[in-house]
Amino acid sequence: KKEEPTKDIQKMHKNETSEKDKISLKELTKKYLMVLNPEKSISFADSLAGKYRRLHQYDSATKYIEIVANARPASKQLIKAGDYNFEAYSFSDTEDRDQYNEKARKYYNLALEKNAKDYEAKCKLAMTYVGSENPMQGIGLLREVLKDDPKNETAIYQLGILSLQSGQNQKAVDRFKE
Numbered sequence: 001k002k003e004e005p006t007k008d009i010q011k012m013h014k015n016e017t018s019e020k021d022k023i024s025l026k027e028l029t030k031k032y033l034m035v036l037n038p039e040k041s042i043s044f045a046d047s048l049a050g051k052y053r054r055l056h057q058y059d060s061a062t063k064y065i066e067i068v069a070n071a072r073p074a075s076k077q078l079i080k081a082g083d084y085n086f087e088a089y090s091f092s093d094t095e096d097r098d099q100y101n102e103k104a105r106k107y108y109n110l111a112l113e114k115n116a117k118d119y120e121a122k123c124k125l126a127m128t129y130v131g132s133e134n135p136m137q138g139i140g141l142l143r144e145v146l147k148d149d150p151k152n153e154t155a156i157y158q159l160g161i162l163s164l165q166s167g168q169n170q171k172a173v174d175r176f177k178e
Contacts, residue, residue, distance in 0.1 A: 017055060025051060042071045049084065058088035062100065069107060075114045079121050082107035086128060104128050119145045123154040130162065 017025070028051060032044035049064035062084045069081035082104045089100035108125035112118060122145050129138030139162065145155040160175030 017057075021051070021055060038071070042068055045071075053084060053087070056091070058084065058091055058100075059094075059096070062088050062103070066103075073110065075111045075118065075121070078107045078111040078114070079118075079124070082111065082121070082124060086124065089128075089131070098132075101128050101131060117148070119149055119152050120154060123152070123158055126155075127158060 025048070028044055028048050032041060032048060035041045035044060045064045045067040049061045049068065052058070052061035052064065062081070065081045065084045069077040085100045085104035085107060089097055089104060092100060105125060105128040108121050108128065111121045112125065115121075122141055126138040126141035126145075129135060129141065132138075139159070142155045142159050142162075145152050146159075149155070156175050156178050160172045163169070163172035163175060
């Protein structure tokens with residue numbers, strides 16, 4: 001028997017949820033818990049993840065998207081789980097914040113195991129390191145992307161942003177022009 005990933009899920013959210021959204025979430029959760037068909041269950045989990053994400057309730061969104069990614073570990077789903085966790089990391093002010101970053105890193109790495117040339121996933125992985133105790137590892141990953149794909153816009157853009165943040169304004173301008 002499936003259990004809801006988080007008990008009393010509405011109590012932990014800081015954002016107000018409209019009555020309409022509460023009813024929708026309750027109905028989706030009920031369907032997720034009651035359905036016996038695994039594919040339909042995964043579909044409901046994906047819908048719940050998307051709904052919670054739209055409501056900026058990233059903690060719950062990550063719980064449901066991880067169910068989907070673990071059931072369907074295709075690269076696209078793994079990256080989506082990484083994205084949701086990175087958003088939770090970016091917007092969280094709780095003690096769980098670093099755990100979201102670690103989970104994002106885990107899912108991006110799993111996607112890269114399936115396709116080492118997925119430069120978007122590699123750039124996203126790099127950004128999980130930039131906010132950690134090892135930011136140079138992230139910069140190194142961005143440089144690896146540019147070594148293989150010198151025109152990769154995401155890597156160039158991220159290095160430009162990082163240059164701005166470190167006060168290297170001319171270097172940032174050069175990256176953005178590039």
